[in-house]
Amino acid sequence: MTQIISALSEISDRYDALFVDLWGCVHNGITAYPDAVAALQEYRAKGGVVVLVTNSPRPRASVAQQMLDFGVPTDAYDTIATSGDSARSAMYQGAVGEKVYFMGEAERDADFFKPLDILDNPTNIQRVALTEAEGIVCCGPFDPMADPDVNRADFLYAKTKGMKLLCANPDIVVDRGEVREWCAGALARLYTEMGGESLYFGKPHPPIYDLARRRLTALGKSIPSHAILGIGDGPQTDIIGAMGEDIDSLFITGGLAATETKTTHQPDPSALSNYIETENVSPQFSIGQLR
Template sequence: MTRLIQTLSEISTDYDALFVDLWGCVHNGIKAFPDACAALQTYRAGGGKVVLVTNSPRPWRSVAQQIKEFGVPDDAYDAIATSGDSARLAMYLGVVGEKVHHIGDKFKDDFMQPMDLATDEAVQITEVPLEEAEGIVCSGPEDPLADPEVYRPQFLYAKQKGLKLLCANPDIVVDRGEVREWCAGALAALYTEMGGESLYFGKPHPPIYDLARRRLAQLGQIDDNRILCIGDGIGTDVMGGIGEGLDVLFITGGLAAKEFGPDPVNPDPERLKLWLSEQNLSPTAAISFLR
């Protein structure tokens, strides 16, 4: 049964490392959450390791710069694992071919940066129009406020050609401040629904957890039973962490906040219990906001 807690410190001594989601947990897409940052700083001061595990389609250095601008302190974390890096690695290993059509102008320059993989398996990637493509790479919709259905004609053509779609961010939506935006995961879901093949490399899928564990291993060897995943996405953070056999702290005040009553700071325990039962998922613990 999921335990409802008030502060991270109530359970943090049971863990030597945290895999922490960013959007909705540490920042809102505009600015950092001071209480969340303070909780992570305190945890690290006590010897714990923090790996930020995010479905951002950006390379980790780009994410580090972005969250610095949001006000996330450097001493709130040790390392970053991004869905973008996991997907870029797959792209440069040729999983969707060498000639790719990219969807997502916002992160195009970051995502298409060359990678030195030091392996003979690496391929030379060329960005081309859809008509010339061997595969599709999606880091997000060009307009995050537009209905993903606008891509249906392109996807119908791509499906008929048998193109695979590499999804750099499995999130369906995020809240940027008070505005809800579509993510690459919504486009990938549409393509799959239409009969196309979508490849995922972020939460809840295994590749990003493999990357997070490798980032953590560079800081020291820590067993899985001493790792706690933290996030607000039931279908990404919670499902992914449980699928990896890791303990999970669910942030109720994020994407699903309205499910647990009118006061996000004080989620209704009975509504939380019923909702988690409907999701058929049982995180180790839940907290309104990371603090």
């Protein structure tokens, strides 16, 4: 049974590092949550390390700038691990071929195709039409409000050609303010259901956690799993991911699952219990919002 806590500080002394989700935990896609920022600043002031672990398809430099734009100061975290960086590395190693069909919002996701100079002999990636492609790179839908089914015809063609789909963001949906939007994970799920092969690099899959641990190492930190706490609002991404990595987790119930857990300031205990049983997850701790 998950333990409902009232503040991160109740349990933070047990952990040397936090793997913290962004959307729904630290910001709402528009602006930062002041209480969450303050909690992370307090944790770092006591010597803890904060790694922002996000399914954003962007490189970490772009996410860092986005955090400033949203009002998240640099003293709220130590480093960032993004699904985008994991996926970009795989793409430039040829995971879906040289000629790729890109899915996403061209202007917002432009940084995904910036050169990756940490690799020897990176693949010469060329963006082409679907009929010329060897594989698909998916940072998200062309229209985040459109039902993923609008891609069914293209996916059928891609599947018959044996194309792999590289998913740069396994999230199914996010809430941008009060508006719920589809993410790349919804498209990858559809492609898989249709018999295609999707490759994932964000939570809950191992590559992004490997990257997060490398980010810790780059800071000169060697922290065992039992001393890391994963924090997030996605049961099938953040919490399942933490379970797979054998790290404890703090479930933010006021994010994606606010309605199901009847969260206002805090979740309703009975609703929360039913929800985590339905989702088949077992977070050690839960809280309405990160604070």
